[in-house]
Amino acid sequence: MPYPYQITSLEQYHNDYKRSVEEPETFWADVAENFYWRKKWDRVLEWNFTEPKIEWFKGGKLNITENCIDRHLEKLGDKPALIWVPNDPEDRTRIVTYNRLHKRVCQFAQVLINNGVQKGDRVCIYMGMVPELSYAVLGCARIGAIHSVIFGGFSAQSIADRLYDAQAEFIVTCDGAYRGNKDIPLKSIIDDALIGNRTIKRVIVYTRTRTPVSMLKGRDVWWEDEMEHAEAQIEKDNVITMPATEMDAEDPLFILYTSGSTGKPKGVVHSIAGYMVWTNYTFVNTFQYKPGDVFFCTADIGWITGHSYILYGPLSAGGTSVMFEGVPTFPDAGRFWDIVDKHKVNILYTAPTAIRSLMSYGLDPLKGKDLSTLKVLGTVGEPINEEAWHWYDDNIGKNKCPVVDTWWQTETGGTLITNMAGVTPAKPGWATLPMPGVQPLLVDENGKEVTEPNADGLLKGNLCIKAPWPGILRTTYGDHERCRTNYFATYENLYFTGDGALKDKDGNFRITGRVDDVLNISGHRIGTAELENAINMHAGVIESAVVGYPHDIKGQGIYAYVIYGHMHGDEEQTRKDIFQTVSRVIGAIAKPDKIQFVTGLPKTRSGKIMRRILRKIADGETENLGDISTLLDPGVVEEIKNGKL
Numbered sequence: 347m348p349y350p351y352q353i354t355s356l357e358q359y360h361n362d363y364k365r366s367v368e369e370p371e372t373f374w375a376d377v378a379e380n381f382y383w384r385k386k387w388d389r390v391l392e393w394n395f396t397e398p399k400i401e402w403f404k405g406g407k408l409n410i411t412e413n414c415i416d417r418h419l420e421k422l423g424d425k426p427a428l429i430w431v432p433n434d435p436e437d438r439t440r441i442v443t444y445n446r447l448h449k450r451v452c453q454f455a456q457v458l459i460n461n462g463v464q465k466g467d468r469v470c471i472y473m474g475m476v477p478e479l480s481y482a483v484l485g486c487a488r489i490g491a492i493h494s495v496i497f498g499g500f501s502a503q504s505i506a507d508r509l510y511d512a513q514a515e516f517i518v519t520c521d522g523a524y525r526g527n528k529d530i531p532l533k534s535i536i537d538d539a540l541i542g543n544r545t546i547k548r549v550i551v552y553t554r555t556r557t558p559v560s561m562l563k564g565r566d567v568w569w570e571d572e573m574e575h576a577e578a579q580i581e582k583d584n585v586i587t588m589p590a591t592e593m594d595a596e597d598p599l600f601i602l603y604t605s606g607s608t609g610k611p612k613g614v615v616h617s618i619a620g621y622m623v624w625t626n627y628t629f630v631n632t633f634q635y636k637p638g639d640v641f642f643c644t645a646d647i648g649w650i651t652g653h654s655y656i657l658y659g660p661l662s663a664g665g666t667s668v669m670f671e672g673v674p675t676f677p678d679a680g681r682f683w684d685i686v687d688k689h690k691v692n693i694l695y696t697a698p699t700a701i702r703s704l705m706s707y708g709l710d711p712l713k714g715k716d717l718s719t720l721k722v723l724g725t726v727g728e729p730i731n732e733e734a735w736h737w738y739d740d741n742i743g744k745n746k747c748p749v750v751d752t753w754w755q756t757e758t759g760g761t762l763i764t765n766m767a768g769v770t771p772a773k774p775g776w777a778t779l780p781m782p783g784v785q786p787l788l789v790d791e792n793g794k795e796v797t798e799p800n801a802d803g804l805l806k807g808n809l810c811i812k813a814p815w816p817g818i819l820r821t822t823y824g825d826h827e828r829c830r831t832n833y834f835a836t837y838e839n840l841y842f843t844g845d846g847a848l849k850d851k852d853g854n855f856r857i858t859g860r861v862d863d864v865l866n867i868s869g870h871r872i873g874t875a876e877l878e879n880a881i882n883m884h885a886g887v888i889e890s891a892v893v894g895y896p897h898d899i900k901g902q903g904i905y906a907y908v909i910y911g912h913m914h915g916d917e918e919q920t921r922k923d924i925f926q927t928v929s930r931v932i933g934a935i936a937k938p939d940k941i942q943f944v945t946g947l948p949k950t951r952s953g954k955i956m957r958r959i960l961r962k963i964a965d966g967e968t969e970n971l972g973d974i975s976t977l978l979d980p981g982v983v984e985e986i987k988n989g990k991l
């Protein structure tokens with residue numbers, strides 16, 4: 347049995363779940379035994395949610411890259427670790443074996459050292475989905491530098507904010523990135539982000555698109571030159587000598603910025619050992635991965651899904667992971683199915699928004715595509731509507747592949763509530779049961795556990811978790827108090843997820859969506875406060891309020907109500923100007939879908955915007971807006987209703 351902790355029956359699930367709750371320390375120690383430690387831990391778990399302080403495997407010494415690469419070399423050295431699929435199907439696929447990955451990661455680790463990077467330093471990575479991005483991430487981990495990957499859709503301003511927050515001194519980027527028929531000038535965006543910056547010491551630039559770039563003397567260096575030099579240093583007679591740095595179990599592994607209900611994204615910090623154990627355990631169990639399976643997670647490494655299920659989960663399990671540079675609809679809507687066919691993919695993991703988008707092209711793109719290698723399908727990022735679930739099950743899985751609906755978050759490191767493929771039952775639209783180690787409960791606004799079912803026989807409340815699992819976030823970078831107030835202070839002694847959920851009598855959970863001021867656009871989190879800040883930066887905007895509304899493809903769309911001063915051009919032109927501002931401040935991913943100009947916003951006498959009313963109007967509701975008599979100016983509601991887009 348390659349994974350002794352793999353759950354293979356419903357009965358075992360129940361037994362393991364019970365044990366994980368009753369005796370978490372021995373349960374997780376048994377799982378952790380299956381990794382490579384330089385020194386074993388002194389204590390499995392120490393925690394309280396009041397500070398919060400969460401420590402797993404404290405005293406343990408390890409390096410995650412030895413677990414993801416070195417320990418596999420003897421048996422799997424010539425096996426593919428990564429199958430890299432380029433944006434343009436005419437370009438060459440690259441198969442990165444474990445041996446090759448080892449060499450490249452070591453080489454890049456040496457490059458980092460040569461450029462002055464030390465253990466604990468923050469390295470910002472802003473690259474397209476090229477294999478070199480994986481080498482950069484793992485190269486950081488090898489020397490104990492903390493990586494902070496920023497998705498290629500974020501703007502210079504967003505990068506500058508993140509660089510400042512992380513106090514980063516190093517950047518790894520590309521000249522440009524291909525995404526469908528677009529060519530994104532990453533280095534030039536970095537240059538904009540660095541105007542006036544005095545802390546960045548080095549920018550390492552990998553050549554992907556051959557877009558002309560400006561290289562600043564003394565600061566910018568080429569990836570290729572640096573790698574060549576490093577190769578000569580670490581390789582002798584085909585043997586690589588580049589030891590991994592010994593790290594403490596609780597040393598930080600990475601920072602990943604994510605939006606919350608306040609204006610500023612926060613840097614979620616994961617630490618090494620717990621995250622490693624959790625991504626591996628959840629990968630092997632959720633997807634029922636078997637050695638030799640080809641796993642294709644369609645996410646971008648700029649998001650947590652890519653961190654956990656393109657890199658750390660599959661690689662720590664000695665798996666084969668497909669890394670895809672492009673988009674689902676380029677050159678046509680059959681791209682995923684081509685990749686499944688060509689690379690004999692066994693497990694496909696994607697987002698409901700991608701499924702809905704592909705559904706809209708009908709079944710033609712599936713013609714002639716052999717999908718018979720598929721065994722398991724997965725979804726992540728947002729609630730999946732039943733229509734999309736069934737389309738996926740019928741047309742992609744041909745009703746033979748279990749569909750796992752995995753609920754989790756940047757903060758949770760890996761899947762928390764999900765069915766396990768073929769082991770625990772699926773229920774369309776439901777994430778179903780918690781993973782071992784995860785103790786969810788539903789509470790009302792006062793933090794009291796909900797125990798009375800509603801008229802449909804379901805419990806309904808805000809989703810919290812009672813105790814830590816190994817992959818839980820440890821802090822928010824540079825501001826532990828923010829971590830406490832965001833996640834651990836709403837309800838005493840509970841981790842609050844920000845999601846609402848339903849629970850049925852069998853213990854299954856259905857996630858209904860965010861209950862805080864966070865939108866989920868195509869599976870990506872964006873805070874309304876962050877969006878409003880961006881819109882308000884446009885010179886003509888006096889005030890704005892942003893809400894989500896149901897969107898056929900994206901799940902949620904962005905609806906902005908804007909009070910505008912003096913309009914110079916027409917409304918359409920002004921909308922475009924506002925789009926431009928948002929793209930500059932946050933990035934193109936945050937562009938509002940609708941902007942309605944209004945003369946006022948529904949506010950209470952204390953000045954609080956009544957978003958509930960705005961949400962209902964954006965949703966198409968004109969009656970039943972609830973009590974509006976407490977508003978400062980109830981008349982404004984009528985105007986907004988009449989102007990709805």
Ligand code: PRX
Pocket residue numbers: 604650651725726727728729730751752753754755756757777843844845857858859860866869870871
């Ligand atoms: O609202 C939930 C939704 O996505 C949020 C987390 O977003 P992020 O940190 O960007 O991570 C996305 C990838 C893990 C959650 O709070 N969400 C994620 N998965 C699901 C989901 N909602 C319903 N069902 C899911 N399977």
